[in-house]
Amino acid sequence: MLPKLIKHILKESPISQEIEISGWVRTKRDMKNLVFVEVNDGSCFASIQCTFDRGAGLDAQVEEAIASLSTGASVKIKGALVPSPASGQAVEVAAVSLAILGSAPAENTDNIQAYPLQKKRHSMEFLREIAHLRARTNTFGAVARLRSRMAFAIHRYFQERDFHYLHTPIITAGDCEGAGAMFQVTTLDPKIIAKDAAAGGVDYTKDFFGKQTFLTVSGQLEAETYATALSRVYTFGPTFRAENSNTVRHLAEFWMVEPEVAFAQLEDDMALAEDFIKYILNCALEECADELAFFDAHVEKGIIENLKQVVNAKFAHITYTEAVKELEKAVSAKKGLFEFEPKWGSDLQSEHEKYLTEKVAGGPVIVTDYPKEIKAFYMKLNDDNKTVRAMDVLVPRLGEIIGGSQREDDFNKLCKRIKEMGMKTEDYSWYLDLRRYGSVPHAGFGLGFERLIQYVSGMANIRDVIPFPRAVGQAEF
Numbered sequence: 184m185l186p187k188l189i190k191h192i193l194k195e196s197p198i199s200q201e202i203e204i205s206g207w208v209r210t211k212r213d214m215k216n217l218v219f220v221e222v223n224d225g226s227c228f229a230s231i232q233c234t235f236d237r238g239a240g241l242d243a244q245v246e247e248a249i250a251s252l253s254t255g256a257s258v259k260i261k262g263a264l265v266p267s268p269a270s271g272q273a274v275e276v277a278a279v280s281l282a283i284l285g286s287a288p289a290e291n292t293d294n295i296q297a298y299p300l301q302k303k304r305h306s307m308e309f310l311r312e313i314a315h316l317r318a319r320t321n322t323f324g325a326v327a328r329l330r331s332r333m334a335f336a337i338h339r340y341f342q343e344r345d346f347h348y349l350h351t352p353i354i355t356a357g358d359c360e361g362a363g364a365m366f367q368v369t370t371l372d373p374k375i376i377a378k379d380a381a382a383g384g385v386d387y388t389k390d391f392f393g394k395q396t397f398l399t400v401s402g403q404l405e406a407e408t409y410a411t412a413l414s415r416v417y418t419f420g421p422t423f424r425a426e427n428s429n430t431v432r433h434l435a436e437f438w439m440v441e442p443e444v445a446f447a448q449l450e451d452d453m454a455l456a457e458d459f460i461k462y463i464l465n466c467a468l469e470e471c472a473d474e475l476a477f478f479d480a481h482v483e484k485g486i487i488e489n490l491k492q493v494v495n496a497k498f499a500h501i502t503y504t505e506a507v508k509e510l511e512k513a514v515s516a517k518k519g520l521f522e523f524e525p526k527w528g529s530d531l532q533s534e535h536e537k538y539l540t541e542k543v544a545g546g547p548v549i550v551t552d553y554p555k556e557i558k559a560f561y562m563k564l565n566d567d568n569k570t571v572r573a574m575d576v577l578v579p580r581l582g583e584i585i586g587g588s589q590r591e592d593d594f595n596k597l598c599k600r601i602k603e604m605g606m607k608t609e610d611y612s613w614y615l616d617l618r619r620y621g622s623v624p625h626a627g628f629g630l631g632f633e634r635l636i637q638y639v640s641g642m643a644n645i646r647d648v649i650p651f652p653r654a655v656g657q658a659e660f
């Protein structure tokens with residue numbers, strides 16, 4: 184039998200019953216006759232207070248254990264659950280036995296350094312350096328529980344709507360986004376690569392896969408193959424970008440959710456994205472109420488109210504062209520408003536995205552019909568020949584959370600676009616087959632899972648919503 188979790192003990196409150204709890208010590212207060220030990224097992228926010236009463240007589244072994252007990256130690260404590268006389272908790276353990284499973288020294292000794300998580304506020308930067316221990320703090324425990332429940336809610340959303348969960352490859356030969364920001368996967372000797380490259384070209388037929396390969400930037404192209412067979416699919420897996428973006432919203436390794444739907448157009452895709460986000464936010468509000476209350480109190484004031492508003496709001500729609508006009512208007516009213524001048528044809532910067540969602544829309548906004556030059560090759564061309572059926576969902580505080588599009592389903596137009604972008608149609612021959620045989624209008628999007636967790640928790644830096652962040656210059660653990 185697994186030991187009972189503190190979460191269940193607190194909820195069930197089996198008053199007067201003998202219980203055993205296991206966890207890590209948050210604090211110990213030794214007050215002459217009474218010793219209070221707060222124990223947390225990460226199953227919920229609350230720690231359980233264990234009170235040792237010297238007046239009632241304690242075993243010598245227990246006294247000895249209490250003396251050596253410090254923050255961070257792992258313990259097993261037995262006693263009866265009783266109503267707590269103190270405010271702040273309804274129940275506590277009238278503890279009679281204490282076993283220290285693993286100590287955690289409070290001070291440096293010869294061969295072990297003091298436990299780094301003493302009871303005080305630690306900076307996020309410091310905690311990032313000890314990412315293997317930070318899950319034992321309130322903040323990272325909350326983020327971990329939120330992440331886990333949100334992942335499950337995402338599966339539930341799609342499973343309940345007849346989407347099939349598809350596993351797309353991590354190692355791939357193609358560049359889905361055409362952005363060139365890929366990590367190469369090779370077993371060739373770097374010295375040989377360098378020599379061959381200097382001599383005019385590397386012979387990748389000698390590489391492990393017989394061709395040049397990379398870590399995937401998106402599972403979309405493979406997802407399209409199954410969407411045009413099973414009608415509705417989604418992927419949910421790690422993706423990799425070697426972009427040199429040292430920002431609070433970029434990771435080199437992040438998780439992406441990518442639904443892909445056959446017989447769907449951009450409008451259907453937008454409606455799906457809106458419904459999906461609202462469902463997930465609602466799950467967070469209902470299923471992670473304690474975690475959100477914590478984030479609201481300690482991380483981002485008012486976040487619960489803010490998420491509730493989004494759940495009840497209608498997402499605004501604006502075309503890229505209209506968006507640029509709004510930004511230009513803003514600049515003409517206030518010179519120097521943006522670091523980057525908004526200009527039709529340039530990608531929206533994160534400051535522009537924030538302005539659009541916070542100032543123009545006053546809530547989430549879906550921007551559509553971007554210039555084809557700044558979007559990937561697979562997006563469906565509009566009749567104007569200049570813009571594509573793309574959509575980005577922007578949210579306040581964060582900017583882009585979702586990127587998606589209707590896909591080009593016309594064989595000739597897709598070939599033309601691939602060539603225009605300097606890519607080779609031979610490299611996309613299997614992808615083009617989807618347009619050669621039984622082509623259908625189809626659409627999908629990608630949600631950055633860490634951006635979602637950032638949005639829901641209010642955590643400022645994306646590196647703090649994934650257990651072990653990989654970013655420029657950062658791959659510890």
Ligand code: 4AD
Pocket residue numbers: 359360400401402403424426432433434435437439441442583584585586587588627628629630631632633634
């Ligand atoms: O806009 P992106 O690049 O779109 C795609 O990859 C498409 N293939 C998706 C599709 O249509 N199936 O990325 C999608 C989302 C972004 O909106 C953002 O939330 C997130 O992935 N994202 C990142 N998150 C963290 N770090 C990065 N470097 C990210 N790049 C994109």
Ligand code: MG
Pocket residue numbers: 575583585586
């Ligand atoms: Mg994007």
